[in-house]
Amino acid sequence: MAEIKVEQLRHVYSPQTPFERTAIEAVSLILPQGQFVGVLGHTGSGKSTFIQHLNALLLPSGGRVLCDGEDINRDKVSRRDIKWKVGLVFQYPEYQLFEETVYKDIAFGPGNMGLSKEEIDERVREAAGFVGVEALLDRSPLELSGGQKRRVAIAGVIAMRPEVLVLDEPTAGLDPEGCGQILDNIRAYKARTGATVLVVSHDMDASAALAERLLVFNEGRLVMDGPPEEIFSQPERLTGMGLDVPRPTAIAMALRRQGLRLPGAVYTHAQLKAGLLAAAREAERGAGPC
Amino acid sequence: MLKDITLGQFFPGDTLVHRLDPRTKLLLVTVFIVALFTAAGWMGYGLCVLAFAGCTALSKIRLRAFFKGLKPMIFIIVLTALLNLFYTRGTPILPGWIITWEGIGRAVKMVLRILLLVMGTFLLTYTTSPMALTDGLELLLNPLKKLRLPIHEMTLMMSMALRFIPTLIEETDRIMSAQRARGADFETGGLVRRAKALLPILVPLIVSSFNRAYDLATAMESRCYHGGEGRSRMKQLKLAGIDLAALAVGAAFLALAFILKKYGV
Numbered sequence: 029m030a031e032i033k034v035e036q037l038r039h040v041y042s043p044q045t046p047f048e049r050t051a052i053e054a055v056s057l058i059l060p061q062g063q064f065v066g067v068l069g070h071t072g073s074g075k076s077t078f079i080q081h082l083n084a085l086l087l088p089s090g091g092r093v094l095c096d097g098e099d100i101n102r103d104k105v106s107r108r109d110i111k112w113k114v115g116l117v118f119q120y121p122e123y124q125l126f127e128e129t130v131y132k133d134i135a136f137g138p139g140n141m142g143l144s145k146e147e148i149d150e151r152v153r154e155a156a157g158f159v160g161v162e163a164l165l166d167r168s169p170l171e172l173s174g175g176q177k178r179r180v181a182i183a184g185v186i187a188m189r190p191e192v193l194v195l196d197e198p199t200a201g202l203d204p205e206g207c208g209q210i211l212d213n214i215r216a217y218k219a220r221t222g223a224t225v226l227v228v229s230h231d232m233d234a235s236a237a238l239a240e241r242l243l244v245f246n247e248g249r250l251v252m253d254g255p256p257e258e259i260f261s262q263p264e265r266l267t268g269m270g271l272d273v274p275r276p277t278a279i280a281m282a283l284r285r286q287g288l289r290l291p292g293a294v295y296t297h298a299q300l301k302a303g304l305l306a307a308a309r310e311a312e313r314g315a316g317p318c
Numbered sequence: 319m320l321k322d323i324t325l326g327q328f329f330p331g332d333t334l335v336h337r338l339d340p341r342t343k344l345l346l347v348t349v350f351i352v353a354l355f356t357a358a359g360w361m362g363y364g365l366c367v368l369a370f371a372g373c374t375a376l377s378k379i380r381l382r383a384f385f386k387g388l389k390p391m392i393f394i395i396v397l398t399a400l401l402n403l404f405y406t407r408g409t410p411i412l413p414g415w416i417i418t419w420e421g422i423g424r425a426v427k428m429v430l431r432i433l434l435l436v437m438g439t440f441l442l443t444y445t446t447s448p449m450a451l452t453d454g455l456e457l458l459l460n461p462l463k464k465l466r467l468p469i470h471e472m473t474l475m476m477s478m479a480l481r482f483i484p485t486l487i488e489e490t491d492r493i494m495s496a497q498r499a500r501g502a503d504f505e506t507g508g509l510v511r512r513a514k515a516l517l518p519i520l521v522p523l524i525v526s527s528f529n530r531a532y533d534l535a536t537a538m539e540s541r542c543y544h545g546g547e548g549r550s551r552m553k554q555l556k557l558a559g560i561d562l563a564a565l566a567v568g569a570a571f572l573a574l575a576f577i578l579k580k581y582g583v
Contacts, residue, residue: 085495108501116499123489124496126521136518140501170525184500 038090066235069245115190121181125169155187175206261293335377340454353575470546
């Protein structure tokens with residue numbers, strides 16, 4: 029099982045040129061096995077740079093990334109092996125499909141791991157099952173719909189059976205049905221394998237509903253790190269960083285501005301409903317105008 | 319990193335060289351190249367060095383930028399120098415040596431010629447935006463439209479190609495990272511293995527380039543683009559006083575180069 033530890037991570041793009049830019053600075057955290065983590069932050073906040081350090085695609089300019097106590101950037105071998113442990117699905121992953129059939133494309137990762145044919149076959153079918161594309165295995169990836177392509181690309185990473193699955197905006201540009209399917213697939217993978225899952229997302233409602241821990245990046249720093257109830261109890265801080273808040277939180281904020289008293293953190297519809305009912309009861313008891 | 323490629327990079331600025339009309343600059347570069355190839359003696363080469371140094375000083379472009387762009391040329395420059403050094407007949411510098419005084423002279427001249435040729439064109443792209451450059455080229459080549467050559471279409475394609483270089487580099491970077499995350503290995507193995515390893519990059523890149531081209535065509539079509547005929551410009555290019563002055567200096571420079579050539583110095 030994999031525990032990821034990040035210590036004082038720093039990354040500078042194009043060092044010693046006029047285009048030098050520090051993308052992340054002083055990021056430290058521990059990701060225990062099995063957490064469902066949401067990563068928030070607007071464009072350019074450093075979240076994409078951060079996740080590319082988790083499987084040694086980018087090398088730190090300072091600080092370390094440890095997997096089970098070992099530096100993942102120790103040598104060439106460790107940098108390669110970490111890719112099987114930490115699977116990274118990029119934004120719009122459907123653009124990286126290249127094989128003639130869905131089956132071959134999903135088999136690309138396991139093939140690079142040097143597994144036997146039987147093992148590869150088993151993993152491809154398993155991964156296809158997770159995302160529900162078993163029926164498409166012999167088709168060309170180019171004939172599929174956008175949502176199907178996306179799920180095939182995710183299967184290509186899942187087939188490596190990563191203990192940590194990182195997804196950058198997995199639902200971007202999909203219709204609501206496609207979004208729901210992908211999130212269900214990710215949940216199913218986590219439930220079956222006990223993997224750690226990191227999802228970078230702009231969709232606050234999905235993050236609030238799924239994640240047990242949220243990381244908020246702003247201007248290259250990890251500025252908030254905690255469970256959703258803690259993060260969403262300070263909605264003004266999020267909007268101050270140019271981030272959205274979940275819709276129930278936005279409604280609660282508007283109602284509070286009107287003078288209604290609602291409990292601390294509101295980020296699901298159920299909490300909003302409960303808060304409103306409590307407020308209504310209080311008003312009925314004659315506690316004063318709301 | 320692929321991102322660090324400087325190819326026809328434009329350094330914005332507001333110097334005399336930057337302000338010149340792109341047509342003037344294109345003509346002056348042509349004049350410069352002609353002079354460079356007429357130069358025979360040391361005086362001729364000296365004149366070209368002086369002209370280049372003067373323009374560079376006016377443009378305030380740092381010499382380091384030129385050296386960075388010259389890096390890919392190092393091999394050809396060294397090869398030229400060595401060939402000329404060893405294969406020119408004449409008086410040996412020491413009795414019995416293969417290296418001759420004439421060889422040294424020719425080697426220096428040839429290297430100088432390549433350097434100035436490349437750096438002169440760099441000065442053009444460093445001080446002229448790609449858009450201005452293609453606009454200037456189109457206007458200069460306009461007379462050829464009489465011969466039914468599709469000049470407008472050709473320059474449009476050129477500016478599009480320039481415009482999409484950074485986009486494609488970015489895309490390549492992204493696809494490479496994505497395949498590397500799936501354990502693709504581009505660095506080890508023999509030639510065949512490495513060529514095969516390029517497939518997972520090239521196929522998605524070509525597919526997306528085609529899609530991009532279709533999208534671009536649709537976007538142009540839906541804005542009623544129909545080629546160059548009757549098309550007006552937002553930025554009209556006009557030759558100003560400094561352009562005429564610069565062209566006069568260019569003409570004088572070329573005349574001087576021919577005179578030096580005539581006397582063989």
